[in-house]
Amino acid sequence: xxxxxxxxxxxxxxxxxxxxxxxxxxxxxxxxxxxxxxxxxxxxxxxxxxxxxxxxxxxxxxxxxxxxxxxxxxxxxxxxxxxxxxxxxxxxxxxxxxxxxxxxxxxxxxxxxxxxxxxxxxxxxxxxxxxxxxxxxxxxxxxxxxxxxxxxxxxxxxxxxxxxx
Amino acid sequence: xxxxxxxxxxxxxxxxxxxxxxxxxxxxxxxxxxxxxxxxxxxxxxxxxxxxxxxxxxxxxxxxxxxxxxxxxxxxxxxxxxxxxxxxxxxxxxxxxxxxxxxxxxxxxxxxxxxxxxxxxxxxxxxxxxxxxxxxxxxxxxxxxxxxxxxxxxxxxxxxxxxxx
DNA sequence: TTTAACGTTCAAATATTTCTGAAAGTTTAA
DNA sequence: TTAAACTTTCAGAAATATTTGAACGTTAAA
Numbered sequence: 001x002x003x004x005x006x007x008x009x010x011x012x013x014x015x016x017x018x019x020x021x022x023x024x025x026x027x028x029x030x031x032x033x034x035x036x037x038x039x040x041x042x043x044x045x046x047x048x049x050x051x052x053x054x055x056x057x058x059x060x061x062x063x064x065x066x067x068x069x070x071x072x073x074x075x076x077x078x079x080x081x082x083x084x085x086x087x088x089x090x091x092x093x094x095x096x097x098x099x100x101x102x103x104x105x106x107x108x109x110x111x112x113x114x115x116x117x118x119x120x121x122x123x124x125x126x127x128x129x130x131x132x133x134x135x136x137x138x139x140x141x142x143x144x145x146x147x148x149x150x151x152x153x154x155x156x157x158x159x160x161x162x163x164x165x
Numbered sequence: 166x167x168x169x170x171x172x173x174x175x176x177x178x179x180x181x182x183x184x185x186x187x188x189x190x191x192x193x194x195x196x197x198x199x200x201x202x203x204x205x206x207x208x209x210x211x212x213x214x215x216x217x218x219x220x221x222x223x224x225x226x227x228x229x230x231x232x233x234x235x236x237x238x239x240x241x242x243x244x245x246x247x248x249x250x251x252x253x254x255x256x257x258x259x260x261x262x263x264x265x266x267x268x269x270x271x272x273x274x275x276x277x278x279x280x281x282x283x284x285x286x287x288x289x290x291x292x293x294x295x296x297x298x299x300x301x302x303x304x305x306x307x308x309x310x311x312x313x314x315x316x317x318x319x320x321x322x323x324x325x326x327x328x329x330x
Numbered sequence: 331t332t333t334a335a336c337g338t339t340c341a342a343a344t345a346t347t348t349c350t351g352a353a354a355g356t357t358t359a360a
Numbered sequence: 361t362t363a364a365a366c367t368t369t370c371a372g373a374a375a376t377a378t379t380t381g382a383a384c385g386t387t388a389a390a
Contacts, residue, residue, distance in 0.1 A: 003285030006294065013276040020269045022187040024378070035297060038290050043337080053380045058338065079336060079388075087293075089300045104185045111178040120168030125203050128252075129171065132200060135254040142327060149330050162307060164329055165314050189348070208367080218350045223368060244358070244365055 007036055011050075026052060027060040031069065031085055040073045040082035068095050090155050098151040105144050112137040172201055176215075191217060192225040196234065196250055205238045205247035233260050255320050263316040270309050277302040 001009075011032040018028025029050055034041060041049075046057050061083055064070035069092060073082045086092060115133045120126045150158070166174075176197040183193025194215055199206060206214075211222050226248055229235035234257060238247045251257060280298045285291045315323070 001280070001283050003283055003287065003291055003294065006280050006283040006298075009276065010280055010294075010298065013273060017269065017273050020187055022185055026378075036290075036294055038293055054337085055339075055381065056379050059379090062338095079334095081337080087297060089297075089304050093304060104182065108178060108182050111174065115166070115171050115175055118166050118168055118171040122168065125201075126168055128203055129168065129175075129201055132252060132254075133175065139254050139258060142323075146327070146330060158307075161330070162311070165311060165326070191348075219367085220351070220369075221349050224349090227368090246367080 010036060024060070026050075026056055027063055030057065030060050031064055034064075034070060034083055034085035035087065037084075040075070040084045042080045042082050044080070046083070067099050090158075094151045094153075097147050101144060101147045101151065105140060105147065109137065109140050109144060112140060175201060189225070191215075191221055192228055195222065195225050196229055199229075199235060199248055199250035200252065202249075205240070205249045207245045207247050209245070211248070232264050255323075259316045259318075262312050266309060266312045266316065270305060270312065274302065274305050274309060277305060 011029050014032035014035075015025040015029040018031075019025045030046055030052075033046060033049060043054065043057050043061065046052070046061075047054055050057075061070060064085075065072065070083055070085050073084055075082055086095075112133050116130065116137070118126060118129060118133075176194050179197035179200075180190040180194040183196075184190045195211055195217075198211060198214060208219065208222050208226065211217070211226075212219055215222075226235060229250075230237065235248055235250050238249055240247055277298050281295065281302070283291060283294055283298075
């Protein structure tokens with residue numbers, strides 16, 4: 001397969017994957033483009049290569065920087081800002097799981113813990129409700145803990161874990 | 166907190182969680198309602214309790230059955246169909262990870278493997294591209310394997326794993 | 331200062347997803 | 361058969377999410 005075709009396919013696949021996981025397509029595609037780029041890219045270059053508007057590129061670059069997976073750079077003698085994505089897959093995975101944990105798992109754990117002090121007349125319903133939510137709480141907390149561990153670990157830990165499985 | 170308020174909060178939180186993870190809100194809310202229900206519910210009852218149209222409820226019930234997390238039941242002497250969600254959190258997690266693996270991880274692995282036979286004039290770019298995509302491929306395959314293991318495992322395995330971490 | 335070269339913002343346009351409700355289909359009992 | 365009680369489908373409506381582009385900031389060199 002020709003390089004340019006492969007690059008396109010990769011960018012589109014990354015966009016689709018992102019969309020499946022609740023990340024907008026443009027954001028995922030910009031990330032993919034920066035991942036395969038051999039040099040830092042300017043907003044201008046991203047606009048051109050992905051056929052997106054300036055505003056869209058700007059917004060999504062900021063979102064990517066919020067996620068901590070894209071960095072801004074300056075070249076000497078250039079006014080323009082350039083952007084890069086870390087190429088280390090391991091670091092990327094850790095960063096993404098760290099952020100999703102913070103943004104999505106922590107809030108549901110918070111809600112589940114608040115639901116524990118429920119009361120009411122229908123004893124059976126209340127008991128079942130408590131059982132369900134406390135089990136969900138337990139499970140979520142365990143997953144949360146695993147992800148925390150993972151997002152602070154080094155690659156060796158992960159490989160050791162893989163062996164054990 | 167009063168039972169009905171808690172139930173509402175749970176349903177809304179579940180809906181939001183779903184939406185964050187690319188599952189539509191109605192589907193997640195129906196699932197939440199069935200999770201807390203003490204009895205199987207008919208489409209009618211779901212429509213009423215969640216204030217949704219017949220069509221919406223029907224569509225999303227089918228999607229939930231596709232995911233294998235909601236089942237249809239029949240009561241003796243009743244024409245109507247009733248629906249239930251399995252209350253076992255462990256089973257639920259396994260089923261969801263099994264489906265997401267099949268629907269979302271497998272396809273990206275497929276694409277990544279196809280990208281391996283890339284060629285082109287810009288040797289540096291091609292080499293970097295291969296490195297990136299093969300590392301992503303490796304990582305995805307490992308995660309895929311872990312999820313497969315998980316989705317076939319029993320709870321004991323998970324607890325043992327937790328201990329090791 | 332002024333001005334050119336950028337970056338940022340946001341209201342409006344567009345695209346996408348979800349939802350509704352009525353019509354069509356199906357099943358069962360009489 | 362017929363008819364009542366349900367389920368399914370789907371075109372259009374509504375809601376939501378994304379994208380655009382032009383106006384507005386900001387910076388730095390002249």
